[in-house]
Amino acid sequence: AYTVSLEQGLQNVGFSINQTAKDIYEKYKSANQEAFIKPEGITAMFNPYDPPEMSFTAAELTSIAQSADVGIFTIGRNAGEGGDRVEVDDFLLTNVEQQILSDASMAFKRENKKLIVVLNIGGVIETASWKAQPDAILLAWQGGQEGGNSVADILSGQVNPSGKLPITFPNALVDHASHTNFPLDGEQMSLGGIIKDMMLGSKEKKEADKVKNKDFTYYDEGIYVGYRHFDKAQMEVSYPFGYGLSYTDFEFGDLDVTQENDTINLALTVKNIGALAGKEVVQVYVSKPNTQIDRPVQELKAFAKTKTLQPDEEETIKFAIPKADLAYWNEANSTWTVEEGMYQIKVGNSSRNMLQMTEITYGKGEE
Known part of the structure; x- marks a missing residue:
């Protein structure tokens, strides 16, 4: 090597x-x-x-x-x-x-x-x-x-860089929803201690002897993991999920949306309006306003990277999103359920920079 x-x-x-x-x-x-x-x-x-x-x-x-x-x-x-x-x-x-x-x-x-x-x-x-x-x-x-x-x-x-962040860079460590319950909280374990825990495990310890965030931890975040937490809390971040720069600039055209059977079809044009060749990542987020269900503010449902676009060159990016991707987990029925009503379809180049938006409506909720 x-x-x-x-x-x-x-x-x-x-x-x-x-x-x-x-x-x-x-x-x-x-x-x-x-x-x-x-x-x-x-x-x-x-x-x-x-x-x-x-x-x-x-x-x-x-x-x-x-x-x-x-x-x-x-x-x-x-x-x-x-x-x-x-x-x-x-x-x-x-x-x-x-x-x-x-x-x-x-x-x-x-x-x-x-x-x-x-x-x-x-x-x-x-x-x-x-x-x-x-x-x-x-x-x-x-x-x-x-x-x-x-x-x-x-x-x-x-x-020309074209990567996007798969994670949020927060302003402070405490901004993370998992901060309070993070296992070990940075404590360095010894090799002997790790081997002992692997052999015995926490099951052998009395409840009174178990240490929080070492022998057990709490998972309180629920569905609000990553950018979903920062969006719900309306929290300012250093760099948002999906963020990433290029040496050139891009322009997103109008968003065209059609519904066919159980599929939402999206199409829009991305044009390189800068001076250098480059690629852009188109990100599709879906929101369900006016819901009584505990749901994220928005969820990433699809993304795609353009080919290398020369200056003034454009490309049409298409997505086919199954209606089932709009569903939430219905705990009462133990099944995935699609809510009725209006959904917002937003397209941007990061979770905090939406460039196009439209709305679609579904009738009676379906499972």
Whole structure:
């Protein structure tokens, strides 16, 4: 196996790594060699590789900004088995990360140059407090073996990004509906403790000895998971479900809706009105206003990505949504039921940016 680092990926597309920044990093790494030794064996998955973040002086960042064309600041996150995620120094940036980002942003702005943040993460982190500082943020997730090449292709413009968020980035961790009952709440378990729990389980413990969010947890969210919770609470978020930018712009045409038997047929035209070729993702959400049933504000029912559209090129996107997809779970009858009345069909490029909307009506409720 192999791994393409971001440094190698950038070099592969023709970028040169700033020598000042590289020298500072290599000097720090050489002085802290033990901290950069990756753990091996079975214990490695319980103690993730997480070398300490180095600091930069204001003078060093100024020197880097003066000698570079653009700055790239990467933020990485890792986690181990039995202790995934904590709030401090994980969901939130560390103090060192905050300081570097703030100082680097100011240093590059003084030189009228851009600073880009690349998020090399496997889960959501807090972005609301600092997202205005850099000029751009690229969410790389965990790119795997070809991660360096993938990120470099986007940063160089060889690839126009078209991804959309499959999850909401909240303003704060407590905004999540599951926060109160999250298992372990970031507590790191020992290898021995995990093996013991696997062998014995919570069944062997007396009720009085069971610990909440370790031996048991409460599931209070019901149907309000993810964006459904944030929509119901009318809560502001940092980045909404379905969000994602492109190097070009798109225009959505009028939404055409027809009903045929048990299918709702949708069609609309997407046009590239920008200067570069790119792809857009069309997202279809359905709402049931004026309902007495406990239902989400809206639900994603379909989505599709266009082909690569050249400037001024357009494509008609079509959807066929089964009427059964409008149903809710009827607890009284233990069956899926389609409510009668009016439904809103909304089309946009994120859960918080609807560009077209229409209404359809169903008669008597059907099951």
